[in-house]
Amino acid sequence: MSSKLMHALQYSGYGGGADALKHVEVAIPDPKTDEVLLKVEAATLNPVDWKIQKGMLRPFLPRRFPIIPGTDVAGEVVQAGSAVTKFKTGDKVVGIVSHFENVTVARPPEVSAAEGAALPVAALTAHKALTESANIPLDGSGERKNVLITAASGGVGHYAVQLAKLGNTHVTATCGARNIDFVKGLGADEVLDYKTPEGASLQSPSGKKYDYVIHGTAGIPWSTFEPNLSETGKVIDLTPGPTAMMTFALKKLTFSKKQLVPFLLIPKTENFEYVVNLVKEGKLKTVIDSKYPLSKAEDAWSRIMSGHATGKIIIEP
Ligand SMILES: NC(=O)c1ccc[n+]([C@@H]2O[C@H](COP(=O)([O-])OP(=O)(O)OC[C@H]3O[C@@H](n4cnc5c(N)ncnc54)[C@H](OP(=O)(O)O)[C@@H]3O)[C@@H](O)[C@H]2O)c1
Secondary structure, eight states: OOSOEEEEEEBOSSOOGGGGOEEEEEEOOOOOTTOEEEEEEEEEOOHHHHHHHHTTTTTTSOSSSSBOOOOEEEEEEEEEOTTOOSOOTTOEEEEEEOSSOEEEEEOOTTSOHHHHHTSHHHHHHHHHIIIIISOOOTTSOSOOEEEEESSTTSHHHHHHHHHHTTSSEEEEEEEOGGGHHHHHHHTOSEEEETTSHHHHHTOOTTOOOEEEEEEOSSOOOHHHHGGGEEEEEEEEESSOOHHHHHHHHHHHHTTOSSEEEEOOOOOOHHHHHHHHHHHHTTSSOOOEEEEEEGGGHHHHHHHHHHTOOSSEEEEEO
């Protein structure tokens, strides 16, 4: 461990929200042989960060207190472990310090630090849900599929709409009234305001039955999804709670053709490189809700806890 210090944000127990965050100075860690040490240029927050603080993932996370929250970063390599061959000092990268797997990929100059930092959890979730859970190729090949994306204005949703439209899909999306034009601009074919009766029913205005639902909100019962699904429709639930897990088990046990699929992101290098490259090529854009300096990270924390971000929240040093 180095004797030099770095700024960090930390909390020491469950609960307390933004008020429980403390600005501290901690020793700069030494990278292990297969790790890189980064000078952080930008980071983003995801709902999982405040959910961990609230104790919603206990007993699994956090593994110990105090904890420095956050997983998604863009930065410059300042030191590489002896076994690292892919990166050297001075390289620009984006990374995910995931609770399951750490992945680092190169950040080309066309992708800004903020655009890159926004990608890991949100874009990889959208990508995995569409390509692995829903099996939709993103090169436009494959049969046409009808896809519903809920919370299409959020971090995951805004990437999911854009990625889905790279495939052969008709996209229906839900969001609040103020974001309808924004979500149409991302490529959605039809958009429902979730606060209207039509939005709450999830019914496609053009009468489509959904082959897949990329479900990024909570509190919608299976009985609302069921009549809107095609014969073999699947709801890919990004936030599966106990009721969703019961539905998942029930649908499996009864050999139902309509299924609920609980989702968990395990990041993969190839998928990470793929989405970074899409941003480089201008085929995927990161929409930034707001930016905060690290000194005001509490405000960023309150913003992500509000559940009303449009796109991604960025923290910069
Ligand atoms: N399982 C996994 O591995 C995994 C990975 C990533 C994310 N997730 C989960 O996926 C969910 C979405 O993540 P995120 O980063 O996209 O969240 P987010 O950025 O906080 O989503 C905020 C957006 O959701 C919209 N929204 C809220 N309630 C809505 C509703 N009932 N209908 C339609 N839109 C609604 C908000 O619009 P308004 O402001 O207009 O209300 C806002 O634009 C979170 O629960 C997250 O924990 C899970």
